[in-house]
Amino acid sequence: METRDKIKERLGGKILVWQENSPRRVWFSIKKEDIVETVRILFREIGCRFSIATGQDTPEGLEILYHFSFDKKGVIFSVRVLIDDKLHPEIDSIAPLFPGAEWIEREMWEMLGIKFKGHPNLKRLLLADDWPEGNYPLRQNHES
């Protein structure tokens, strides 16, 4: 079965929007509560490699794109999650599933202020130790 059909079948109703803009790029959004299960299916069952995650501040809320590479076909599946509570953004950590996600979650935590629940070691990765608390450089309202 084609990988995208398999993903659609395994995730079923979890998929909110499915987009294919170019042949090798698939984007789909899910609810933030489903992230750990979705990542487990993509990583462990389908056999995708976790490439990286992009966090960004959008007018609707904080958005995370988890980019998974399916190397056998050269396709990137980007899982889109919206966290609409900008005051207390929280999402479950995927780092307990595999250690390769630890660093990027630490980076998104310090750059955007997203709290990753269940992260084994949620401390600063890139910013200086004396960087002020609550000042998130990749937020749109950040004054540089």
Add this chain to the structure above:
Amino acid sequence: MSHKVIVPIGPYHPLQEEPEFFQLYVEGEKVVDIDIIIGYNHRGIEKLAESKHFDQVPYLVERICGICSSSHPYAYVLAVEDLFGGEKNVVPERALYIRTIIDELQRIHSHLLWLGLAGHFIGYNTVWMWAWKYREPVLDCFEMVTGNRNNYAMYKVGGVRRDIKDEDIPVLKKTLDELVPALDMFKGAVMDDPVIQARLKKIGVLTRQQVIDWCVVGPTARASGVNIDIRRDEPYGVADRIDWNVIVEKEGDIFAKTVVRIMEMYESVSMIRQSLEKLPRGEIDSNIKDIPPGEGIGRVEAPRGECIHYIKSDGTNRPIRHKIRAPSFMNVASDKVAAVGGTISDATITLAAVDPCYCCTERVTVLEKSTNKKILNGWDLIRLSQEKTQKLKEGLGV
């Protein structure tokens, strides 16, 4: 007696946006734990990119890394071209070939650089001198074609900035012809040397499962039997129009990583030769003016592994989000499993085996835990590593 070993790698990582700081915890000779601390020189390039227009960003991102200063701009232009449905929709034929030639030349010079330093760390200074000697003509080729030894400024959205002149092609071919005997020599020197085998085999092993769990990429992954290479999996440039092989080894140790890199240089030589042979006449730039709104991802196989850029455009002349992930972001984290369990004399080469930055190791410092007194510096660590090779040589009667 327990020592707290602090290994600051920096001050400026050529690949990532930041230098790194390794704290090795050792018991006697054995490494029992490692802390990796990064962020000392975070330059905020992702944020900076949001204030540049699309044509300025390549200059910015090629300064992320002086060694792979072709990979970052290439991944970036691929991300922007993804908004047009892919590189092949907008880039003229001749430019595709030129892109591959520059990208593979970069791989050769980067792997030679690594080979030289790996040689130096284990006490083979002749390998160091020779590898860098043969790297020079490659850099001369860059200077001839692009005007610079590094930071080539070749890539732009929709094409390349400079053409390869007809009179440059024989020089490129001659340089490659002269490089092959040198590669043969390095291959022989590594494969047939009992000391190098004793020094690098079963050291710094990453298992296949560890590679998958730590999301490791590039030669580091391929040396552990994980068959991934972006050039084949998602071809860019002319990688899908020429013959070449993905080099995969099974063992996962530093010897396997060395073999992968050496053999990859042969493939790169062959890829450049074929590209030069087939190089068509024509335009090199499609003069794109407007970038459509949307989201794009571009990725290339940098010498160290997958380099991936994400771009979000709202139809204006600046990206509203630019995410960059260099391969070492994934690879360096895996040192946590590769170095632990080894000895301190192997730590230098193990941490170097993923091919991070090298302005690093002369800044290695060992501190006595109780007093924080400096007892070993970087040169001492390299000396320790080199002495181990010397002992092995004496033991083998070489």
